[in-house]
Amino acid sequence: MKICSDKILKIPRSGIREVFDLLLDYPDAINLCIGEPDFTTPSFIIEEAFKAAKSGATHYTANAGFLELREKISEKYKKEHELHYAPDKQIIISLGAMEALFLALMSILNEGEEVILPDPSWPNYEAQILLAGGKPVFVPTKEEEGWILTPHRIAQHLTAKTKAIILNSPANPTGCVYHKPQLEEITNITKDKDLVIISDECYEKIIYEGKHESIACLDGMQSKTIVINSFSKAYAMTGWRVGYALGDEEIIKQMTKMQEDVASCASSVSQRAALKALASGDGAVDKMLEQYRRRRSVLLGEIEKTPLTSCTPPQGAFYAFVNIKGWGQNSRDVALRWLKEAKVATVPGSAFGREGEGYLRVSFSTGEDKIKEAFHRIRNIL
Ligand SMILES: Cc1ncc(COP(=O)(O)O)c(C=O)c1O
Numbered sequence: 001m002k003i004c005s006d007k008i009l010k011i012p013r014s015g016i017r018e019v020f021d022l023l024l025d026y027p028d029a030i031n032l033c034i035g036e037p038d039f040t041t042p043s044f045i046i047e048e049a050f051k052a053a054k055s056g057a058t059h060y061t062a063n064a065g066f067l068e069l070r071e072k073i074s075e076k077y078k079k080e081h082e083l084h085y086a087p088d089k090q091i092i093i094s095l096g097a098m099e100a101l102f103l104a105l106m107s108i109l110n111e112g113e114e115v116i117l118p119d120p121s122w123p124n125y126e127a128q129i130l131l132a133g134g135k136p137v138f139v140p141t142k143e144e145e146g147w148i149l150t151p152h153r154i155a156q157h158l159t160a161k162t163k164a165i166i167l168n169s170p171a172n173p174t175g176c177v178y179h180k181p182q183l184e185e186i187t188n189i190t191k192d193k194d195l196v197i198i199s200d201e202c203y204e205k206i207i208y209e210g211k212h213e214s215i216a217c218l219d220g221m222q223s224k225t226i227v228i229n230s231f232s233k234a235y236a237m238t239g240w241r242v243g244y245a246l247g248d249e250e251i252i253k254q255m256t257k258m259q260e261d262v263a264s265c266a267s268s269v270s271q272r273a274a275l276k277a278l279a280s281g282d283g284a285v286d287k288m289l290e291q292y293r294r295r296r297s298v299l300l301g302e303i304e305k306t307p308l309t310s311c312t313p314p315q316g317a318f319y320a321f322v323n324i325k326g327w328g329q330n331s332r333d334v335a336l337r338w339l340k341e342a343k344v345a346t347v348p349g350s351a352f353g354r355e356g357e358g359y360l361r362v363s364f365s366t367g368e369d370k371i372k373e374a375f376h377r378i379r380n381i382l
Contacts, residue, residue, distance in 0.1 A: 011127045015351025022339060029343040030374040034363045035172070037236035037318070039291075042284040045235065045273050052272030059268060063259040064252075065093025065244070066271050072278045073244055077227075081217050089249045092256050093266045093274075097202040097230035097243040098124065103255040103262070104226045104245055105132040105164075108196050113163035115198075118149045120321075120352030120359075122172045122200075134163065140355045143312055143323065147176035151185040158189075164196040167215060170203040173352045173361040174321045175314020180213050187218045196251075197225040202243065205234035205285050207316040208293055216246075223248055233317075234285050235277040240270040292318050295364040295371060302375035307382055318365045321349065325358040335360055342377040 002009070019033055064070065070087035077083045085091050094100035101124075109115070111133040117125050119138035129136045139157050141147045154165065167186070169178040178186075190197065197215055204212040216225040230243035243266075245255060259265065296313070299320055303311045308326030324334045331348035338344045338360075346363075349356030364371060 007131065011130055012123075014123045014127075016123065016347050018351070019335065019339075019345060019347050022336075023345050026339055026343055026345065029339060029345045030366075030370050030377070032344060032346050032362045032364075032366065032371070032374055034365045036238040036365065037233060037288065038365045038367075039236040039288055041236050041240070041273075042277075042281065044280060045237070045276050045284075048276035049240075049269050049273040053269050057268045057272050061093075061265040061268050061271060063265055064088075064091065064256045065266055066268075066275070069093055069271050069275050069278075070244075072275060073246070076278060077246065081214055083214075083216055083222055083246075085246045086249070090252050091244060091246050092252050092259065093271060094243045094245060094259070095241040095263055095266050096232055096238075097200060097228050099241075099263065099266075100228045100230075100243045100245040100255075101125070101198065101200065102128050102132070103258050104198055104228065104247075104251065105129055105134065106258055107251050107254040109134040109163055112161065114159060114161045115164045115166060116149075116154060116157055116162060117166040118147075118168065118171070119354055120147075120173055120349060120356035121166070121168060123352060125166055135161070137162070138353055138355075141174070141176075142355070143321070143359075146312065147171065147174035147321070148178060148182055149186070151189045154186065155189055158193070162193070162195055164198055165190065166198045166200065168200040169212070170207055170314075170316020172203065172317055173319050173347070173349070173356070175317050175319050177207060177210070177315040178213065178215070179210060180218075183213055183215045183218055186215065187221055190224070191220050195224070197221065198228060199225050200228045202228065202230040203233050203317040204229065206289060206292060206318060208296065208313075209315050212316075226251060231274045231277055235274075235281050236288065237270075237273065237277065240267070240273055242266050242270045242274040292364065295366070295368055296320070298368045299362065299364045299371050299375075302371060306375055306379055309378075318363055320362045320364065321356075322346075322360045322362050323358060324360055331357055331360055337381070338378055341381040342374070344374040344377055
């Protein structure tokens with residue numbers, strides 16, 4: 001008898017982890033794999049968490065999280081998107097965007113139902129869909145199309161079993177951002193279909209051109225969309241594990257029921273910290289964004305100076321998806337070569353899907369000097 005379940009054994013191991021494990025053998029490598037802000041959480045948020053813990057915020061909260069936090073999130077969506085979500089029925093606080101996504105998939109998927117997702121994309125989507133009994137259907141996206149999930153490609157993959165489509169804007173690993181015309185096109189082909197859009201917007205604040213648009217704002221789409229968001233990336237709060245979902249009352253009700261069985265609630269202290277972030281965090285977000293913007297331009301300059309290497313500028317998040325097809329080897333081999341010979345760690349594009357082959361994900365969640373030094377080393381091995 002196999003001790004572990006078929007369900008867990010069919011989940012692939014993340015290709016990102018493989019690089020992290022290898023990194024242990026190269027302690028002097030410059031790490032451009034980082035998938036989170038390198039900043040520490042702004043100190044006024046940490047102070048608030050201290051205060052909250054001391055004043056007794058040390059108990060379980062409601063399954064859906066503190067009502068006060070849900071109220072503030074509802075106000076944010078009213079202010080930023082003119083969308084109304086009832087705090088007591090249409091919002092749940094989760095352990096990061098990660099858990100919100102999992103609860104959403106568990107609440108909507110029957111065995112064998114299909115979920116369309118972009119290839120390349122964040123690997124956890126595939127694993128979560130499989131765990132929830134669904135079938136991931138990868139839809140190719142291309143650098144020459146700006147890495148956007150195009151309506152004609154979505155249409156080619158829609159079947160009677162399609163239950164959901166995952167959109168991620170700004171996207172990990174490509175940095176692509178969906179603008180209104182593209183969201184309108186997706187709306188046009190999906191609005192008459194009985195399916196759910198899961199819109200992962202956790203990088204919404206890290207955007208370099210234009211402003212973040214949510215598909216939930218488009219005509220008739222709010223009730224079909226589960227918006228997933230998080231405090232992790234915007235406020236440098238990855239370790240606090242606070243995220244949330246907004247959506248249809250029935251789905252949020254089921255997600256909240258399941259929260260009782262999975263985690264009971266997100267951490268009470270972290271939820272208090274998140275409240276502070278929402279109330280006073282805008283300035284800190286702007287400062288971090290300014291730094292990412294500078295690093296992005298340094299990185300793009302370095303890539304331009306590096307032979308055989310190119311990149312479509314990312315419009316959001318803190319990743320460049322760098323084209324290394326000119327190196328004549330697959331992305332895993334190039335990543336290993338950069339690691340072993342140049343002592344620079346990146347993630348092979350193949351870790352994000354078949355269409356990621358020929359690319360490396362280079363994170364610019366690190367200092368400008370390190371980015372410059374990394375590319376100096378890479379040019380030296382050529
Ligand atoms: C696209 C995407 N969605 C969700 C997450 C999870 O974020 P959180 O820390 O909020 O769980 C990540 C983290 O890297 C991500 O890249």
